[in-house]
Amino acid sequence: MNNDILHQAYDPEQFRQQGHRLVDRLADYLAQMQHGSALAVLPWQSPEDKLYAWQTDFDNSPQGNINQFFDRVLMESIHIHHPRYVGHQVAAPAPAAALAGLLSAFLNNGMAVYEMGPVSSAIERLVMKQIAGKIGYDSSGGGIMTSGGTLANLTALLAARQAKTSRKAWQEGTQEQLALMVSEEAHYCVDRAVKMMGWGEAGIIRIPVNDHYQIRTDQLEPHFQQAQKGGKKVIAVVASACSTSTGSYDDLEAITHFCQQHDLWLHVDGAHGAAAVFSEKYRSRVAGLSQADSITLDFHKMLMTPALTTGLLFKNESLSFDTFSQRASYLLNEDEEDWSNSGKRTVECTKRMMSVQVYTLLRTYGWELWDENVTCLYDLASKFAKMIQQRSELELAIEPQANIVCFRYIPANTSAAQLSDLNAQIRQQILEEGKFYIVQTQLKGEVFLRVTLMNPFTTEAMLNELLDNVIQRGEDLQRAI
Ligand SMILES: *Cc1c(COP(=O)(O)O)cnc(C)c1O
Numbered sequence: 001m002n003n004d005i006l007h008q009a010y011d012p013e014q015f016r017q018q019g020h021r022l023v024d025r026l027a028d029y030l031a032q033m034q035h036g037s038a039l040a041v042l043p044w045q046s047p048e049d050k051l052y053a054w055q056t057d058f059d060n061s062p063q064g065n066i067n068q069f070f071d072r073v074l075m076e077s078i079h080i081h082h083p084r085y086v087g088h089q090v091a092a093p094a095p096a097a098a099l100a101g102l103l104s105a106f107l108n109n110g111m112a113v114y115e116m117g118p119v120s121s122a123i124e125r126l127v128m129k130q131i132a133g134k135i136g137y138d139s140s141g142g143g144i145m146t147s148g149g150t151l152a153n154l155t156a157l158l159a160a161r162q163a164k165t166s167r168k169a170w171q172e173g174t175q176e177q178l179a180l181m182v183s184e185e186a187h188y189c190v191d192r193a194v195k196m197m198g199w200g201e202a203g204i205i206r207i208p209v210n211d212h213y214q215i216r217t218d219q220l221e222p223h224f225q226q227a228q229k230g231g232k233k234v235i236a237v238v239a240s241a242c243s244t245s246t247g248s249y250d251d252l253e254a255i256t257h258f259c260q261q262h263d264l265w266l267h268v269d270g271a272h273g274a275a276a277v278f279s280e281k282y283r284s285r286v287a288g289l290s291q292a293d294s295i296t297l298d299f300h301k302m303l304m305t306p307a308l309t310t311g312l313l314f315k316n317e318s319l320s321f322d323t324f325s326q327r328a329s330y331l332l333n334e335d336e337e338d339w340s341n342s343g344k345r346t347v348e349c350t351k352r353m354m355s356v357q358v359y360t361l362l363r364t365y366g367w368e369l370w371d372e373n374v375t376c377l378y379d380l381a382s383k384f385a386k387m388i389q390q391r392s393e394l395e396l397a398i399e400p401q402a403n404i405v406c407f408r409y410i411p412a413n414t415s416a417a418q419l420s421d422l423n424a425q426i427r428q429q430i431l432e433e434g435k436f437y438i439v440q441t442q443l444k445g446e447v448f449l450r451v452t453l454m455n456p457f458t459t460e461a462m463l464n465e466l467l468d469n470v471i472q473r474g475e476d477l478q479r480a481i
Pocket residue numbers: 089147148149150151187189240241242243244269270271272298308310
């Protein structure tokens with residue numbers, strides 16, 4: 001190799017210097033964030049302005065100066081570690097897990113086959129087995145890791161399809177109109193999975209929710225009967241644990257009972273809230289979880305790892321080997337279950353060494369870390385809900401079951417349409433000001449402000465300030481009308 005630029009790109013000493021500097025920079029940043037930095041949580045700029053600014057940067061490239069670039073990325077990004085970040089449900093990664101992410105990125109052990117990721121393959125098996133045990137599965141439980149909750153849900157439903165049809169769906173497609181039942185509050189990716197499997201709109205049966213935005217379990221039977229009459233073959237129920245909008249947990253025990261009666265696959269979309277299983281205090285939220293045939297669990301939400309890091313657990317892990325292939329029945333024995341070549345059971349061929357990120361936390365801190373994190377954030381959400389209830393200007397949507405809290409500013413004598421408009425404007429102003437980052441959601445067609453407590457450094461004082469801010473803006477907007 002006589003090309004200088006390649007030597008430069010792989011220069012160990014330069015890497016050492018840049019790496020040290022970056023870690024120092026991130027450590028300072030983290031300390032600054034934890035002290036409630038005055039920096040805007042999201043330095044707001046419109047997408048067009050942002051694109052223009054980076055186009056200019058590109059037009060001046062190559063520039064060689066990696067430090068300057070990293071600094072700029074750091075300063076212009078949304079600051080997830082900021083304790084006033086209380087928006088979407090993305091973890092502020094624990095530094096150890098982020099370092100594991102760097103290690104994974106550097107080693108690039110792609111894992112599809114054992115030889116291409118011996119450590120991460122073994123660790124994945126180990127971690128998934130351990131978590132299966134925590135969930136309450138017996139020794140036939142286990143799982144795989146995949147890139148995100150969306151993909152995990154699709155993978156689970158493909159396994160369900162293979163298990164609950166004549167077992168030829170993978171080779172011959174499906175002649176029947178297959179369908180699943182899911183709450184109308186489920187994450188949109190369930191709908192997407194149904195459509196990707198080619199079941200069409202008829203393949204998703206949406207069950208209404210109760211006042212707590214939980215699936216109405218009394219509606220399962222009539223919807224099931226109706227679907228059967230209409231010639232559909234219902235194969236699964238997807239339960240939300242918890243739902244994305246309001247953090248509501250479906251009643252897993254009642255749904256399990258229904259699934260057992262009709263021989264349906266129960267998939268629990270626990271991308272966000274299955275993590276409650278690690279909290280002694282909140283474990284009862286997922287009572288019945290061990291009856292689920294499959295469970296999606298995002299580590300990059302409640303469990304402090306960088307994205308994307310997702311577990312897909314199976315009560316009978318053996319069935320996960322059927323997802324992408326059909327085994328001849330004479331091969332159905334343990335020895336044929338080749339756990340170590342992970343690509344056989346995932347949509348991905350190459351994937352990140354995500355198990356390393358998870359195991360770094362587990363090995364360093366034990367289960368207690370996740371218990372503390374989940375408990376602390378769920379506790380904080382309860383306190384925040386009480387603070388909202390104490391303000392007559394605000395309305396709490398529902399008592400939170402997780403760390404997600406929905407509420408709105410609600411002045412007297414305002415129509416529903418005006419209320420939605422007003423709250424959307426409040427949220428937009430807060431976004432652009434940058435002192436806090438919150439999001440919004442629609443509940444029964446009306447706009448609510450939505451807060452997810454993701455950072456254990458968020459204090460009650462900060463949350464009080466947020467409520468002052470919301471009310472102040474609401475009043476100013478009212479006056480301006
Ligand atoms: C976040 C979430 C998803 C999507 O997971 P990704 O990891 O973002 O793909 C799916 N379902 C629920 C309930 C979620 O909260």
